[in-house]
Amino acid sequence: MTRLRFGIFLAPFHPAGENPTAALQRDLQLVQHLDDLGYDEAWIGEHHSAGSEIIASPEIFIAAAAERTKRIRLGTGVVSLSYHNPLWVAERIVLLDHLTRGRVMLGVGPGSLPTDSAMIGLNPTDTRELLDQNLDIVMRLLRGDEPVTATTRTHQLVDARLHLRPYSDPLFDVAVAAVASPTGPRLAGRHGVGLLSIGATLTKEGFDALAHHWNVMEERAAAFGTSVDRAAWRLVGLMHVAETREQAYRDVEHGIEQWFRYFQKVAAFPQMAVEGGDVREMIDFVNAAGIGAIGTADDAAAQVQRLVDQSGGFGAMLLLAHEWANPQATRRSYELIAQHVLPRFQGQAQATLDAKARASASRSGHAEQQMAAVAHMTEKYEKEVADRG
Numbered sequence: 001m002t003r004l005r006f007g008i009f010l011a012p013f014h015p016a017g018e019n020p021t022a023a024l025q026r027d028l029q030l031v032q033h034l035d036d037l038g039y040d041e042a043w044i045g046e047h048h049s050a051g052s053e054i055i056a057s058p059e060i061f062i063a064a065a066a067e068r069t070k071r072i073r074l075g076t077g078v079v080s081l082s083y084h085n086p087l088w089v090a091e092r093i094v095l096l097d098h099l100t101r102g103r104v105m106l107g108v109g110p111g112s113l114p115t116d117s118a119m120i121g122l123n124p125t126d127t128r129e130l131l132d133q134n135l136d137i138v139m140r141l142l143r144g145d146e147p148v149t150a151t152t153r154t155h156q157l158v159d160a161r162l163h164l165r166p167y168s169d170p171l172f173d174v175a176v177a178a179v180a181s182p183t184g185p186r187l188a189g190r191h192g193v194g195l196l197s198i199g200a201t202l203t204k205e206g207f208d209a210l211a212h213h214w215n216v217m218e219e220r221a222a223a224f225g226t227s228v229d230r231a232a233w234r235l236v237g238l239m240h241v242a243e244t245r246e247q248a249y250r251d252v253e254h255g256i257e258q259w260f261r262y263f264q265k266v267a268a269f270p271q272m273a274v275e276g277g278d279v280r281e282m283i284d285f286v287n288a289a290g291i292g293a294i295g296t297a298d299d300a301a302a303q304v305q306r307l308v309d310q311s312g313g314f315g316a317m318l319l320l321a322h323e324w325a326n327p328q329a330t331r332r333s334y335e336l337i338a339q340h341v342l343p344r345f346q347g348q349a350q351a352t353l354d355a356k357a358r359a360s361a362s363r364s365g366h367a368e369q370q371m372a373a374v375a376h377m378t379e380k381y382e383k384e385v386a387d388r389g
Contacts, residue, residue: 002231002313003345003346003347004304004308004314004315004316004317004345004346005040005041005315005316005317006039006040006041006316006317006318006319006337006338006341006342006345006346007034007039007040007041007042007043007072007073007234007316007317007318007319008030008031008034008039008041008042008043008318008319008320008321009043009045009077009196009198009236009318009319009320009321010027010030010031010042010043010044010045010055010077010321011045011047011052011053011055011320011321012027012045012052012053012054012055012321013052013053013259013262013321013322013323014052014053014054014323015052015255015258015323016051016052016266017051020054023054024054024055024061026327027055027061027321028061028064028065028068030321030330030331030334031065031068031069031072031074032065032068032069033331033334034072034334035068035069035070035071035072037334037335037338038338038342039072039334039338039342040072040073040316041072041073041074041075041105041234041316041318042065042072042073042074042075043074043075043076043077043078043105043107043196043234043318044058044061044062044065044074044075044076044077045058045077045078046058046076046078046079046080046111047112047113047116048113048115048116048119049113049115049116049119050113050115050262050266050267051266052262052266052267053113058076058077058078058079059076059079059092059093059096062074062075062076062096062100062104063096063099066096066099066100066103066104071103072103073103073104073105073173074096074100074103074104074105075104075105075106075107075173075175076093076105076106076107076108077107077177077196077318078107078108078109078175078177078196079093079106079107079108079109080109080110080111080112080116080117080127081108081109081110081130081131081134081135081138082110082111082117082122082126082127082128082130082131082134083111083116083117083120083122083127084134085154085155085157086134086135086137086138086141086152086155086157087137087141087148087155087157087160089108089134089138090137090138090141090142090162091162091163091164093106093172094142094162094163094164094165094166094167095164097166097167097168097172098164098167101167102167102168102172104168104172105172105173105174105175106138106172106173106174106175107174107175107176107177107196108131108134108135108138108174108175108176108177109131109176109177109184109196109198110124110127110128110130110131110177110183111127112179112267113267126153128181128183129153130152130153130154131176131183131187132183132187133150133152134152135176135187135191136191137150137152137157139174139191139193141160141161141162142162142166142171142174144161144162144165147159147160147161148160148161173193173194173232174191174193174194175188175193175194175195175196175232175234176188176191176193176194176195176196177196177198178195178196178197178198178199178213179198179199182213182216184196184197184213185213185214185216185217185220186216186217186220187220188217188220188228189216189217189218189219189220189221189223189224189226189228190220190221190223190224190226191224191226192221192224192226192227192228193232194229194232194233194234194315195213195217195228195232195233195234196234196236196318197210197213197233197234197235197236197314198236199236210235210307210310210311210312211310211311211312213311214230214233214311214312217233229315230312230313230314230315231315232315233311233314233315233316234314234315234316234317234318235307235311235314235316235317235318236318236319236320237291237292237303237304237307237317237318237319237320238286238291238292238293238294238319238320238322239292239293239294239300239303239319239333239337240252240293240294240322240324240325240329240330240333241293241295241296241297241299241300241333241336241337241341242295242296242329242332242333242336243296243336244296245294245295245296245299248294248295248296248333249283249294251324251325251326251329251333252279252283252294252324252325253279254323254324254325254326254329255322255323255324255325255326256279256282256283256322256324257278257279257282258323259322259323259324260274260276260282287299290303290306294324297336297337297339297340297341298340300337300341301340301341301344301345304317304341304345317345319334319337
């Protein structure tokens with residue numbers, strides 16, 4: 001089977017009013033924990049308002065995380081490309097490519113919080129138009145075929161080129177975020193890069209749109225003469241796992257309400273609409289709507305399989321990082337997923353199951369041979385003693 005990669009998408013989501021310094025340290029410790037557990041990727045977000053998603057620069061966070069980890073790949077999830085000079089975005093990611101020796105990935109999007117873009121005089125339509133222009137500039141800079149001269153609404157480039165060439169050859173992964181609109185799949189197909197389906201698993205409508213996202217990518221790729229690869233398609237989803245379903249439900253009572261209220265009452269982000277009036281309704285909504293899994297490792301594996309079937313296949317399952325449970329239970333959830341879910345989708349589980357089945361089928365015969373060997377050596381020893389006597 002094709003190996004499915006696993007990772008996290010770390011916005012992050014922390015309750016407003018809590019110590020931000022401690023929260024950021026928990027985020028760094030989580031990435032280090034995932035590296036130790038064998039997760040493949042961690043994507044770090046960029047936000048500037050609304051109180052919960054407190055990482056303003058994914059690049060700075062990645063630089064700190066890279067020094068604490070060994071193998072996990074680290075991506076901007078995402079740089080709000082519409083807010084920045086595209087030349088400096090390309091320069092910063094190439095610098096990280098060198099500092100991490102090829103462990104960096106570039107994820108871009110228009111910016112999800114209108115309260116962010118409003119502070120620099122942009123509305124959501126502006127940011128989507130700028131994403132289109134700026135991604136084209138970034139890709140031209142990364143290819144390095146020729147200097148780039150371009151004018152956008154917010155910036156002007158004159159004979160711009162990168163100071164350093166990328167460390168990675170071929171180029172590090174580039175991905176475009178997708179929530180509800182066709183903007184992400186359209187741009188990913190046009191440039192032949194990956195897709196980060198952030199909202200696709202968080203609402204029923206997003207789940208139903210998975211196959212459509214891929215169709216848009218293939219259509220745009222054909223129109224622009226590029227190619228797209230399902231291995232570069234990443235889906236973001238919700239999970240919390242414990243040893244029993246009852247324990248998982250108790251775990252998330254710690255903080256799931258704060259997460260729901262953030263999307264219901266604070267973040268002006270209707271694509272992430274979530275239902276539920278009390279904690280139990282919120283838990284039931286996640287499971288019943290099919291947008292995630294709160295339960296056991298078997299429940300988590302079943303959700304991943306549903307996404308594989310619905311989408312037609314993808315390359316990486318990214319768990320949306322949250323603090324529904326306390327830090328200890330959250331770390332345990334990632335441990336259980338690494339122990340019981342990852343092997344099912346990475347080709348490791350079946351080999352040991354097959355070995356167990358073969359041993360079970362031949363156990364009686366081998367047991368008889370073992371007993372015969374013991375009897376043989378016992379008889380041999382007794383004969384030796386008798387011969388010496």
